[in-house]
Amino acid sequence: MILSEQKPFDEILAFLEKDNSVFVLGCNGCAQSSGSGGPRQVEEMSEKLAAAGKKVTGSKVIDFLCEKALVKSGLKRRVDQLKEADAVLVLTCGIGVQCVAAALNKPVYPGCNTVNLGGSRGEWEGTERCYECGQCLLYHTGGICPLTACTKSLVSGACGGANHGKCEISPDRDCGWELIYNRLKERGLLDRLDDLIKPLDHKKIMPRPEMMATPRYGLENPPQAEKPAEEVKAK
């Protein structure tokens, strides 16, 4: 799940300054549940654009815009509306906007900002977050991640900025290291506080190059089916 929120309308209008007509595209996946680009928001956006003097040539909500094959098949019957539009406004996450921009030979503008979830992968209730650091430290910290629970992602302990157990960044945020301390104490594991953790390996925190290059489940790049034995033999 990716969380997105609509850009301020003024910013969207500024993108469309030199365009008279626009096609509005939404997504029935994460953008729909984010409340930023589902059917309702696409309709509202179309009305606002029309009220601002733009000609809306058409609109469509597709599930899912992160899949180029679905973008193309979903827009097959809207070719005329798309042709008529000077630009396409896409209400979804950054992945969806990039897929639409790659699939259409048109100026494509983002109508949303994608929000950093700080390691969360969904909107379920709960405070656990994974940083995907590739060097899990939870053994040392009583099962609470210091990278996501501590505002500074400190691995060596509290910074000293906490006041009454709350982080200096906000009275609404618990000091992650105090949570870790209390958990370790509760479980009789306070000696883990003495563990010296080496500086993080940021190579492992960066996405691996192959992760950046291949959409694992992309329909556009289906995994190569194994070739029949005789064909291999023939080569």
Add this chain to the structure above:
Amino acid sequence: MSLQSKLESGQFAVSCEFGPLKGTDTHEIEENLNILRGKVDAANVTDQQSSVMRLCSLVTAALCVKGGLEPIFQMTCRDRNRIALQSDLLGAWVMGIKNVLALTGDLPALGDHPEAKGVFDLDSVTLLMAIKQLNDGFDLAGNELKGKPAFFPGAVVKVDSNTEAAYELQISKLKKKVAAGAKFIQTQAVYDPNSFEKFMKRVEKFNVPIMAGIIPLKNAGMARYMNANVAGVHVPDELIEKMAAAVKEDREKVGIQIAADLIKAMKPMCQGVHIMAIGWEKKVPAIMAEAGL
């Protein structure tokens, strides 16, 4: 005598601190050098404290060396990754800077460039590890150096905390800092010699020289502000009342007297004091004289 030789030979040391200004005007640095030279053993040069962008601590510390005042180069992990930190450390040594105070640093969001990226590639403990590694002639990646420094690394600790977890975390982190190579410790401001005594008993076993932090009070409002906003600083009501009761002309005298009394009370328990005058650098010699230092 250098700060290192003084602390290593068991003598009582005095440090103070000042922060460079925003801009290229080094007038105030010159003034501070003239006031403090020959008076204190060393002076901390703060590293863009409170995440407010200022002239860098490295160059200011180098100016102190040139001006005959031994600097304690404060280094935070907020603005530099491990490559830049190590590189600046090598530069500091070449400029004659021997003392380094390793700090994690404040969040950029609290300063005057709240949009800035906080780096925190290392933290106070892993920065101390890096300093130790450089002293041993290698960088953090294990590559050999051509010419190595011999830094005297230090770190900080908070004496007072308002939760058990925060207090214990300070002590466990201090243990880590000493294990990672810290050779001296400066504390956050202390206003209660009893709580300092209790703290010193807990950390005695770490066997590291500790310098008690002193912030002279300028008025009662300042004390109340610190109580409300500065984590780990607690000014007892009694001292606030003393400041509040003083007439305007006497306030400075009372503030200096309180600081001197605290120094006298804590001197037998520790190996030095660290006076953070916050703009009152001129008063440091008076505080020392009043405390009998």
